Amino acid sequence: MPTRPLKQKTIGLLGGCSNVATGEYYRFLNDAVNARLGGWEIAETLIAGMNFGNIEAFIRDNDWDGLGRYMQSKIDSLVAGGADVILCVSNTLHKPMEALMEGAPIPMIHIADPTGAAIKAQGLRKVALFGTRPVMEMDYLKARYQDRFGIETVAPSEAERTDIDRIIFDELVKGELREASKRRYLDIAARMRRDDGVEGLILGCTEIFLLIDQDDAPDFPMFNTSKLHCDAAVEFALSS
Known part of the structure; x- marks a missing residue:
């Protein structure tokens, strides 16, 4: 029997963005630790x-x-509470997150890093990026994928970005999963695969995996940023 309490690092979740994603992060983290231990x-x-x-x-x-x-x-409350590492439960909020964590006494795990590593491990170089408008239109995540992993990320068209963003804010963050929205996302992915030559898809919003996942397109790699982020945190938390 192990000595109690069992030693592991405390994972701090900067959550509420959204509550749906935060609940899924908590589930992913606990499932991953239980699978290991x-x-x-x-x-x-x-x-x-x-x-x-x-x-x-x-x-x-x-x-x-x-x-x-x-x-x-x-963030300050997580540090004061004794967290050993911080996860921001949102691709979008990583825009200010990096600067906010500069000089912090504990590290953060950047959401793009485990995803970039997973894409690189599959040998892919050009992938589509779905997410909120800031994720798809600003450079803060695209640049990290390119600079750290040599991965080109391609955003959907203007009309497609409008639909993707609307579905996130009007439906997914409220836990609403609609068949028409699922079909729209899959149609956009198929169009980008055909026209833009993308080799895979980053589910770059932490609720998207609830709407579409790998089973919906088995021959088109999809990268669930939420699950990959949590797996990296568990690896950190259980390391000596």
Whole structure:
């Protein structure tokens, strides 16, 4: 029998972005620890839950400074609470996250890094990127994939980006999974595969995997940023 309490690092979740994604992160983390350790073992976590209404308003108003100040107070609470590492439960919010974590006494695991490593391991060089408008239109994630992993990310067309973003904010963050929206996402992916030559798809919003996943297109690699992010955190938490 192991000595109790069993030693593992505490994973701090900067959550609420959205509550749906935060719940899935908690499930992924616990399932992954239990798969490794068995028995009744799960992850040790702290969750700082933000109000998604605040986040949506800051993003809608393009107020990244205001969003950063709001996020900083929650990051500080995770540090004070004893977290050993921080995960931001959102691709979108990684735009301010890097600067906010500079000089922090604990590390963060960047959501793009385990995804980039998984794409590179499959030998892919050009992939589609689905997510919110900031994720698809700004360079902060695209540049990281390119600079660190040599991966080109391609955004959908303007009309496609509008639909992808709308479905995220109006449906997925509320836990609504509609067949018409699933078909739209899969049609966009198929169109990009045919016309843009993409070799795979980054599910670059932490709720997208609930709508589409690998089973929907078995011969077209999909990369679930949420699951990959959590797996990397568990590897960190259980390391000596």
